[in-house]
Amino acid sequence: MGSVNRTLGEESFAMLSSEDVASLAADFAGEIVRPVDPGYDDAREIWNGMIDRYPALVARCSGVADVVAAVNFAREQGLEVAVRGGGHNVAGTAVNDGGIVVDLSEMTAVRVDREAETVRAEGGATLGDVDRETQLFGLATALGAVSQTGIAGLTLNGGYGHCSREYGLALDNLVSVDVVTADGRVRTASRERNADLFWGLRGGGGALGIVTSFEYELHEVGPEVDALFTWFRADEVFGSLLEGVTPLVDLSGEMAYVDLQSMLDEDYPDGLRYYWKAIYLEELDDAIVDLMLEYNESAPSELSTLDLWHLDGAVADVPRDETAFWHRDKSHMLTVEANWEDPDADDANLEWAREAITETETLSVASGRYGNFPGLYEEPARARYGDNYDRMVDLKTEYDPENLFRLPGNVEPRVDD
Ligand SMILES: Cc1cc2nc3c(=O)[nH]c(=O)nc-3n(C[C@H](O)[C@H](O)[C@H](O)COP(=O)(O)OP(=O)(O)OC[C@H]3O[C@@H](n4cnc5c(N)ncnc54)[C@H](O)[C@@H]3O)c2cc1C
Structure with a gap:
């Protein structure tokens, strides 16, 4: 039969030794999903229906130790790595062909520290997971505008939302992160610890490692907010806005902050x-x-x-x-x-x-380009990083010299002549 009808996932999986896969699975607290497993198609499916990719393995992590094991396995086996947070990147970078998906979507725990006014959320949490917990205390951090989006991709590439003009990008609200780098080490990065890594993670889009938890600053927002949310016919607005046209839809008014944050969910x-x-x-x-x-x-x-x-x-x-x-x-x-x-x-x-x-x-x-609305990442990385590009390349060379976290349209490490 040869390999004619095999997917790239099946071909790549067949190259792995069954002992190595078994040894990974034996120590894994989460689940290792192989192309032959019944859950494989569900595990490789993401939000964008246009993306149809076949990884060799999906490592569904349940904690930091699983992430470390998956990273070490990928490096030792020479497998390409895709990282899944909320699975909502439009280019579908949460899944790859023939590599390993390090899937954090089960890692969604969120804990609010009321005294410090911070929240810590695991790397697979969605915006909705975070807002739900912080709103218990009338607090919020600056995230995006659709609750199903993952905090990870959103934050690592920027993060615009309803609070940005008041409190900045999602990444501006980061206090610290725990990150697994390509060498399998777990590091904490903040303004005080591993400050260079912290600089690059805030905007680096996941090129420097896998963030297992994000700690954000909180602000007093909600639980009720006043929202201005009106829709007009496009053909009327620009000619007669000043004459006072009647909105086609007007959802303005007092509402719960969590409702504002999920108001657009149905559209996607x-x-x-x-x-x-x-x-x-x-x-x-x-x-x-x-x-x-x-x-x-x-x-x-x-x-x-x-x-x-x-x-x-x-x-x-x-x-x-x-x-x-x-x-x-x-x-x-x-x-x-x-x-x-x-x-x-x-x-x-x-x-x-x-x-x-x-x-x-x-x-x-x-x-210029925004890393979170990237098409299929057709543009070069410089379009995102501007004059920060060279410093990002330096960090990539230091923390991921073999380009384990290879991302389309992102920085690559320098190669010695
Ligand atoms: C419906 C919808 C609404 C959106 N609204 C907004 C908005 O209001 N504001 C805004 O700024 N953007 C918005 N976006 C864009 C959104 O920020 C990106 O799609 C973002 O990449 C989604 O993050 P994710 O974790 O779900 O992505 P995923 O697809 O899971 O991951 C995308 C990439 O991020 C990296 N990554 C993911 N998790 C980790 C991790 N734990 N550690 C390291 N790297 C990781 C990986 O490189 C991965 O390939 C929206 C997108 C959608 C689909």
Whole structure:
């Protein structure tokens, strides 16, 4: 039969010695899922229905020791590593073909320290997991805007949400992290300990190690908040906003903070097909608005949107070299979200989103990329890191010289001549 009908996962798994896999599984408190196991298809499935990849193994970790065991196994066996937090990265980097998935989605414990006004959450927690616990005390940290998203990917690449203009990016709220680096060591990183690693983790997108827990600063937010949430017909807004049009939908008013944080969840169901890209804007002008209207009309799917994010505020107060996250000086971000159902429409939707970004990029106010709305990471890492790029490469070379945590569109270690 040969290997003609085998998936990359099956081929790669067949290259591993059964003794080595058995030895990994024997010491593992969580679960090792192999291509032959009944749970394999569930274990490799993620939120974006467009991603269909076949890893050799999925290591479902139950704690830090499992993460260490999986990292050591991957390094010794020469397996590519994918790390799964909340599984919501649009490029599907939580799963790979033929490698090992270090899956933290069972590691979701959250503990609030009321006296210190901090919260510690494990690396597989979602935004909803964290908000649920912190809101018991009328406290919140700055996270994103959809509760099912993982805190890990969101925070390591930035993290914009309802609180960003007041309290900064999610990564600006980090007090410390526990991280497993490529050598299998568990380190704590904060402003005081392993400060260089802490600098790079805040913006490095997971290139420097696997974060097993995040400690964030908390602020007094909720449990009730006042939200302004109105929808207008696009054809009416720009002509007659000042004349006072009636909103199509108006969800404004007093509401529970946890309801605000999950208000958009339904718009992004599991299994739909998604391709999202973003570009930063130095200011808004008519050309941007015209372009948004044009691409809104030409979208191949009615589910797709073009969104403008208002940034600035506390995000811009932090110096650009204080963390690895570079794009703090931009007033807005334009995101192009292609969302569709039909697999035959993949090409049309990808093309639409790519063209919208390419055309925006011709405008002088547009530049730079956000690691959390990456398309399929087509752009080079410099587009995210700006002048922080060289320092990120130095850290990658020091902490992951063999590029175990290989990520598309991210930094690579320097190779000696
Ligand atoms: C519905 C939806 C809403 C969103 N809303 C927002 C928003 O409001 N604001 C915003 O800024 N972004 C938003 N995003 C983007 C979101 O921040 C990214 O998709 C993010 O990567 C999701 O994190 P995750 O842990 O779920 O990702 P995963 O797919 O699990 O992981 C993505 C990558 O992050 C790294 N990673 C994951 N876990 C770890 C870990 N424990 N340690 C080290 N590296 C790790 C790995 O490199 C992995 O490949 C949204 C995305 C979706 C799908």
